[in-house]
Amino acid sequence: MRTERKNRGEVMRFFATAAAGTEGALRDELREARFREVRADRGGVHFEGPIDEGMRACLESRIAVRVLALLAEFEAPNEDALYEGVKGVDLSYYLEPKRTLAVRAACKDSRLTHTQYIAQKTKDAIVDEQRRQYGARSNVDLEDPDLGVFMHVVRDRASLYVDLAGESLHRRGYRKRIEEAPLKETLAAAILRLSGWDRQSPLVDPMCGSGTLPIEASLWARDVAPGLLRPRHGFERWPSHDETRKRRIAEMREAARARVKSEGPFVAGSDVSPQAIETAKQNAKAAGVRLHFSRADVRDVEALEPAGFVVTNPPYGERLAGGEELYRGMAEALRRLSGHTVVLLAGTPEISRAMRIRPDKEITVWNGPIECRLFSYSIR
Numbered sequence: 001m002r003t004e005r006k007n008r009g010e011v012m013r014f015f016a017t018a019a020a021g022t023e024g025a026l027r028d029e030l031r032e033a034r035f036r037e038v039r040a041d042r043g044g045v046h047f048e049g050p051i052d053e054g055m056r057a058c059l060e061s062r063i064a065v066r067v068l069a070l071l072a073e074f075e076a077p078n079e080d081a082l083y084e085g086v087k088g089v090d091l092s093y094y095l096e097p098k099r100t101l102a103v104r105a106a107c108k109d110s111r112l113t114h115t116q117y118i119a120q121k122t123k124d125a126i127v128d129e130q131r132r133q134y135g136a137r138s139n140v141d142l143e144d145p146d147l148g149v150f151m152h153v154v155r156d157r158a159s160l161y162v163d164l165a166g167e168s169l170h171r172r173g174y175r176k177r178i179e180e181a182p183l184k185e186t187l188a189a190a191i192l193r194l195s196g197w198d199r200q201s202p203l204v205d206p207m208c209g210s211g212t213l214p215i216e217a218s219l220w221a222r223d224v225a226p227g228l229l230r231p232r233h234g235f236e237r238w239p240s241h242d243e244t245r246k247r248r249i250a251e252m253r254e255a256a257r258a259r260v261k262s263e264g265p266f267v268a269g270s271d272v273s274p275q276a277i278e279t280a281k282q283n284a285k286a287a288g289v290r291l292h293f294s295r296a297d298v299r300d301v302e303a304l305e306p307a308g309f310v311v312t313n314p315p316y317g318e319r320l321a322g323g324e325e326l327y328r329g330m331a332e333a334l335r336r337l338s339g340h341t342v343v344l345l346a347g348t349p350e351i352s353r354a355m356r357i358r359p360d361k362e363i364t365v366w367n368g369p370i371e372c373r374l375f376s377y378s379i380r
Contacts, residue, residue, distance in 0.1 A: 166234020
């Protein structure tokens with residue numbers, strides 16, 4: 001039996017994905033924003049509500065990488081069961097033959113073990129059913145699809161999701177230029193929340209690169225919803241996105257704009273590279289934030305007045321050069337900042353060894369494929 005189309009009032013189950021180690025930060029963010037049935041899990045956070053709530057998460061979440069809506073669950077011990085299960089899901093709310101499609105897949109502890117094959121069978125089931133119903137089918141577009149579908153198979157049980165945003169939510173739209181080894185916006189937002197920053201104290205990033213941490217800090221302090229910076233989301237390309245839905249999304253955007261504060265705390269960034277500072281300034285302008293950027297060596301970092309937070313992502317040799325001399329000079333400068341909280345994303349143990357003081361807090365987070373430690377120090 002085919003599943004019914006989702007109407008705007010029906011309670012749905014969502015999964016917001018996050019960088020490994022930041023699930024707790026995302027959970028706290030969604031609870032603070034009054035989402036319902038919020039529960040952290042490996043790789044992200046579950047929540048529930050009508051379809052509008054998934055759309056609101058795309059607009060308001062700073063930490064979520066993707067927001068997935070669960071459409072169906074069924075047993076899939078083999079390819080035939082997978083194919084038939086997908087064919088039984090009504091996707092007409094989200095997709096019609098003239099719109100494009102992309103399918104991703106993941107599997108774990110299942111008899112179906114090849115993710116590319118799982119994605120292929122899922123796609124085949126969707127387009128074969130379209131041919132049966134409409135005599136036409138959606139084309140595949142891996143670069144810019146109208147609908148992204150995700151198939152997750154764990155212990156022979158399949159879960160079929162649609163991606164509401166259509167692309168990674170770290171793509172805010174303001175980063176016009178990047179420096180080498182940029183920090184994703186979603187991870188920067190998670191680091192700021194995990195740092196314990198109160199959004200009122202002054203904050204500086206003395207190795208700011210493209211300016212992502214200071215920009216995200218300013219946006220958060222002023223309550224600028226990150227989705228306001230994007231021209232549109234994937235759900236605005238669904239066939240169900242009619243005039244009523246357009247008005248509802250417009251109302252969400254207006255409500256978000258009404259919460260924006262005109263002023264925020266002092267937030268600054270510095271970097272030894274003049275090119276990085278120019279890039280950071282351009283990105284801040286595109287984001288609509290006014291920040292203090294200057295060229296300076298981290299070893300010359302000065303105390304904030306009043307004392308505040310230093311949050312930074314030092315280079316650690318994967319794509320940017322670090323080195324013992326840099327870390328030693330950085331640590332000596334940071335240890336002079338009495339009364340400050342210093343938060344370092346460390347991709348190498350050399351950084352924590354150079355600090356030579358015990359951190360108040362240590363959290364494991366992943367910066368892409370790199371396992372890092374987020375260290376927090378109270379400088380006394």
